[in-house]
Amino acid sequence: MTNERPVILVTNDDGIISPGIKALVEVASEFGQVVVVAPDSPQSGMGHAITLENVLRIERVHLFGDEILAYQCSGTPVDCVKIAINKIIKKKPDLCLSGINHGSNSSINVIYSGTLSAAMEASIDGVKAIGFSLLDYSFEADFQGAQHFARLIIQQILENGLPSGCLLNVNIPKLPVNDILGVKVCRQAMAQWEEEYDERIDPRGGTYYWLTGKFVNYDNGEDTDEWALANGYVSIVPVEYDLTNQHGIRFLNKHWNI
């Protein structure tokens, strides 16, 4: 590393005015030159969506003080990372931080999460990346514990690096900072959402649905993110975007006749 401070791209999926991104920008600023490119509206559950059928707009904002270059973007979290690298920073940042998400992105939620997909997009581009989430959906959430552990983890990634093809999914329990027992490196728990649809009738007599559901963890392992969070630890799951299932390759070669 040269003497220059690292360039740190910060984004999220809750939108640029959420308290969670402000908390993350504060911590990131201690480590480098921060550039913020984040959605202009809430984008929770957008997964790895990109905007192909519509145009994108970006606009300079001054939400984080004069020192920090910040843009809101009309697109998804993944769009924010793409346009940040290609049009705003015009080079790859040294680090991409996404969050701090208002609510959990543990286990299977990594798949649905715009927060984690933004970090994954940076990782595909060869940029070290971390998604941070606090297990508190409230806009009034206390981010002090999350900030403390974000600081420790950012320090580690800058000092000790990360393998290529790997990003980090960090979840922080909703506990006072002194009650958090530490950090565990975990695997993704096997869990899923059991959908329920709330069926309603609109004023014109038409039927519509709201997606709701129940989170079901059917994984009893003590090496999972769900276990760590339930037991007072911050969870770090190293995540990959090579989705190849090696066991599936062996299975098909052995049992299929094609």
Place this chain on the structure above:
Amino acid sequence: MTNERPVILVTNDDGIISPGIKALVEVASEFGQVVVVAPDSPQSGMGHAITLENVLRIERVHLFGDEILAYQCSGTPVDCVKIAINKIIKKKPDLCLSGINHGSNSSINVIYSGTLSAAMEASIDGVKAIGFSLLDYSFEADFQGAQHFARLIIQQILENGLPSGCLLNVNIPKLPVNDILGVKVCRQAMAQWEEEYDERIDPRGGTYYWLTGKFVNYDNGEDTDEWALANGYVSIVPVEYDLTNQHGIRFLNKHWNI
């Protein structure tokens, strides 16, 4: 399996009126009782997005003959699978088929693809699932080769199964059926999109952007989907939704001090 015909859920991301889904419904009908739940508008690039901030609507359509129960849905491909299982079929289907996509979903495109995300959602729910894509973006594409190989692959999955936690990403080259050399079980090639943004000025003087880009394959392996497709084979990549990077776990435990 009982004497009853398997229930096969068919969806896609190009929308319910695309020729690709019609081609897939034709093949699926040879194997079981087909239910179609597909987006009412194009949803390419929607990844694993779900609709949380808006309502969902479904409507019965009669596009595939009287024998086939079919609904269009206002949501994403993943919404279609969720609402199909929870509100329409009201049980888990025996198989979920997504596509046939108009255009490639090989290598890194698995991440951005609504087609594959729909299949992945079914897989998370414990349903055997396949995403099919033809390397031809045209609405006038010839689906005969794709139908031929879809038939072979559906037969294999019904007869010989698939490991749990695994779905299949099938891509078919744009070649006459007799010129396709066969089927290869592959790993996902390491490739990415290099973004370029097409910057334009709207009639009111505002700047907007269209996402464009160039696909770059930096993987020379002969065991990848890109290699298979470039050499005249159908590619099958077994795909997983457990995104844990085991090498990352070992790396952090060895090199980080937390």
